[in-house]
Amino acid sequence: MKKLAIFDFDGTLFNSVDDVVICFNQTLEIYNFPTLTKEEYFECLGGNIDEIVSLVLGENNSFENIEKVKKTYLELYNPSPKEHTLPFPEAHECLNKLQEKGVLLAINSNRLNYSLKYFVEKFFTDIDFVLVEGHDEDYPSKPNPFGVENILKKANVDLKDAVYIGDSKTDIETAQNAGMDCIVVKWGYGNQKDYENDYILEAVDEFDDILKYF
Structure with a gap:
C-alpha cells in the first residue's frame, strides 16, 4: 500500500477554470486577440503560466505578446475575487x-x-x-x-x-x-x-x- x-x-x-477563463478573455479583449471557450482552454492548461499563455495566443504567441498578456492577466487575476x-x-x-x-x-x-x-x-x-x-x-x-x-x-x-x-x-x-x-x-x-x-x-x-x- x-x-x-x-x-x-x-x-x-x-x-478553477472558470475564473481563469474570465480573466484570460478580459485580457485577450484588451489586446484585440481572439477569445476562447472554456473547452478550448482545457487544451491549453497543464503547463506553467508562460506555456499556457503561449497556447492561448496560438499564432499570436510572440515573446512580446506572451509577456504583455501574462502581465495583464496576472494583474486582473490576482486581485479578482476568484469566487468560482x-x-x-x-x-x-x-x-x-x-x-x-x-x-x-x-x-x-x-x-x-x-x-x-x-x-x-x-x-x-x-x-x-x-x-x-x-x-x-x-x-x-x-x-x-x-x-x-x-x-x-x-x-x-x-x-x-x-x-x-x-x-x-x-x-x-x-x-x-x-x-x-x-x-x-x-x-x-x-x-x-x-x-x-x-x-x-x-x-x-x-x-x-x-x-x-x-
Whole structure:
C-alpha cells in the first residue's frame, strides 16, 4: 500500500477554470486577440503560466505578446475575487480520510506558488501537507520531476511507496519522469486519451476510488 499521495491542484483538487477563463478573455479583449471557450482552454492548461499563455495566443504567441498578456492577466487575476475557484465535491473529505489513515499528503502544481498557497490556506487549513510545491520561475516546472523530488526528499519516502494523482497529460508525464505510479481523475480537464494511457494505474470516477491504494 502507498504511503504518500502527491496531488495536482487545478482539475484534481480544485475546479478553477472558470475564473481563469474570465480573466484570460478580459485580457485577450484588451489586446484585440481572439477569445476562447472554456473547452478550448482545457487544451491549453497543464503547463506553467508562460506555456499556457503561449497556447492561448496560438499564432499570436510572440515573446512580446506572451509577456504583455501574462502581465495583464496576472494583474486582473490576482486581485479578482476568484469566487468560482472551489474544491471539487468530496476533495476535502478524501484528504481527511487519507490523513486519518496516516497517509502523507502533498501538492505539486504548475500554479504560481503564492496563488497555490492562498487557496490551500483558505480551504484546507486542517490538512497537514508535507509540502505544497507550486511553480517558481527560478526552477523547472512540470512535467519536470523537480517538485516531486523535493516532496519525496521532504517526506523521506521511496518512489515505490508514492503515487501521483492528477487529471491530465502533464501529470502523467510528471509521474513518468519521476518513475512514480500515477492515478488520473476523470472530473478534471483531461481527455479520453489520458484516461486510456497505458502508464497509469487507473482512471477514477470518484475520490473514494483513490482510497484503495492506501
